[in-house]
Amino acid sequence: MSNFEVFFDYIQKLSGVILSEDDKHVFMAHLKPKKLRRRQYFLQEGDVCKYTGFIVKGSAKTFRVDEKGNEHILKLSVEDWWLADFESYYHLTPSRYNIEALEDLELLQVSNAQVEQFFASIPAFIAMQEVIKQNYAIANQNRVEAAISYTAEERYEDLITNYPHFLQRFPLNMIASYLGLSPETLSRIRKNALKP
Amino acid sequence: MSNFEVFFDYIQKLSGVILSEDDKHVFMAHLKPKKLRRRQYFLQEGDVCKYTGFIVKGSAKTFRVDEKGNEHILKLSVEDWWLADFESYYHLTPSRYNIEALEDLELLQVSNAQVEQFFASIPAFIAMQEVIKQNYAIANQNRVEAAISYTAEERYEDLITNYPHFLQRFPLNMIASYLGLSPETLSRIRKNALKP
DNA sequence: GGTATTTCCTGATTTAAGTCAAAGTTAAGT
DNA sequence: ACTTAACTTTGACTTAAATCAGGAAATACC
Numbered sequence: 337m338s339n340f341e342v343f344f345d346y347i348q349k350l351s352g353v354i355l356s357e358d359d360k361h362v363f364m365a366h367l368k369p370k371k372l373r374r375r376q377y378f379l380q381e382g383d384v385c386k387y388t389g390f391i392v393k394g395s396a397k398t399f400r401v402d403e404k405g406n407e408h409i410l411k412l413s414v415e416d417w418w419l420a421d422f423e424s425y426y427h428l429t430p431s432r433y434n435i436e437a438l439e440d441l442e443l444l445q446v447s448n449a450q451v452e453q454f455f456a457s458i459p460a461f462i463a464m465q466e467v468i469k470q471n472y473a474i475a476n477q478n479r480v481e482a483a484i485s486y487t488a489e490e491r492y493e494d495l496i497t498n499y500p501h502f503l504q505r506f507p508l509n510m511i512a513s514y515l516g517l518s519p520e521t522l523s524r525i526r527k528n529a530l531k532p
Numbered sequence: 533m534s535n536f537e538v539f540f541d542y543i544q545k546l547s548g549v550i551l552s553e554d555d556k557h558v559f560m561a562h563l564k565p566k567k568l569r570r571r572q573y574f575l576q577e578g579d580v581c582k583y584t585g586f587i588v589k590g591s592a593k594t595f596r597v598d599e600k601g602n603e604h605i606l607k608l609s610v611e612d613w614w615l616a617d618f619e620s621y622y623h624l625t626p627s628r629y630n631i632e633a634l635e636d637l638e639l640l641q642v643s644n645a646q647v648e649q650f651f652a653s654i655p656a657f658i659a660m661q662e663v664i665k666q667n668y669a670i671a672n673q674n675r676v677e678a679a680i681s682y683t684a685e686e687r688y689e690d691l692i693t694n695y696p697h698f699l700q701r702f703p704l705n706m707i708a709s710y711l712g713l714s715p716e717t718l719s720r721i722r723k724n725a726l727k728p
Numbered sequence: 729g730g731t732a733t734t735t736c737c738t739g740a741t742t743t744a745a746g747t748c749a750a751a752g753t754t755a756a757g758t
Numbered sequence: 759a760c761t762t763a764a765c766t767t768t769g770a771c772t773t774a775a776a777t778c779a780g781g782a783a784a785t786a787c788c
Contacts, residue, residue, distance in 0.1 A: 476672035483679030484712030516680030
């Protein structure tokens with residue numbers, strides 16, 4: 337399956353709309369296939385996020401670095417997600433975040449301006465965006481809830497139920513950062529979880 | 533200014549679109565003015581959130597109660613916000629949250645089904661919704677960042693800069709809960725903040 | 729206007745999680 | 759394959775924040 341076919345599948349499934357051949361040609365003309373090697377950056381702190389990238393293959397982390405030099409992972413992204421800092425993207429402000437490839441990435445990249453064109457001409461794209469924003473809002477809401485009211489252990493269990501594949505795919509120190517924990521604490525939680 | 537005029541102002545400002553007289557009549561026919569007294573519930577845990585309410589006047593808290601009986605405030609809402617549990621609203625699942633009036637509330641209430649009608653007939657409503665979802669996504673993203681990577685003190689300072697009016701309007705124990713802190717800890721942070 | 733309820737502060741103590749340090753393990757790069 | 763780098767675990771110690779308990783102040787409400 338080609339990169340575009342993966343994307344067509346995705347948008348049709350999410351929007352519930354079948355794409356016309358014309359639609360597909362518009363996408364093929366304006367979604368730019370791009371590859372990033374592991375460790376390469378999709379976005380650097382301070383830059384404005386002018387593109388979004390649909391992940392066909394690979395994974396990435398969105399993180400910030402605090403004053404002490406500690407890294408905090410805000411998002412872990414895999415196939416069928418979009419890479420972007422939405423705050424920077426929508427407001428055209430410099431981003432506080434870095435987005436870095438964790439595995440070799442295959443993306444379909446599109447500029448802010450082109451996205452507007454898609455909105456204007458392809459209804460399925462609007463419907464897709466709706467669903468994405470809904471899911472994103474709900475996911476973030478749940479994460480806020482977990483962060484302000486769950487213990488470290490509960491947050492880890494929450495991750496196991498909601499994103500079990502993350503554990504297979506990402507090193508534990510990154511999972512720890514994503515949960516807002518030190519790696520040592522996560523290690524101890526996992527050790528204790530084995531003996532109930 | 534009538535309740536509807538407040539709403540018309542809001543939607544025109546947010547969407548950047550001027551409402552026609554026809555649009556206004558559609559809203560007046562289907563947005564139902566509703567009053568809730570302090571302590572009354574807009575939504576109870578376990579119920580499906582079938583309505584959203586635009587706040588014309590007053591305030592409310594969205595919270596959950598954990599196993600130990602502790603209350604955790606996820607959202608504090610004031611004028612020009614919508615009351616709803618979006619997860620329950622979109623997915624039609626029972627809500628984990630309660631929404632309770634903190635001050636007497638004046639709402640414009642609308643059902644899920646009616647919102648779809650607005651989408652179909654009033655472009656300004658679509659544009660408004662877009663902006664709301666964007667803002668909501670960004671706000672939640674920032675809150676996740678604060679929760680996983682800021683100290684208690686930084687979270688409080690963040691609140692001061694982003695939502696200074698909350699401090700005038702809500703008691704500190706609620707602010708503490710909103711920040712994921714105990715009231716005692718917030719009290720101590722405020723005491724220390726005075727002597728730098 | 730006075731009582732009751734909430735809210736807020738303060739001190740003493742406990743606990744969850746962070747930090748530091750070092751060793752063991754696994755994985756990556758050439 | 760081998761060497762370096764990245765990741766994980768463990769133990770000892772520290773610290774941030776929670777909990778418990780008491781009292782003061784402010785608000786609500788009849």
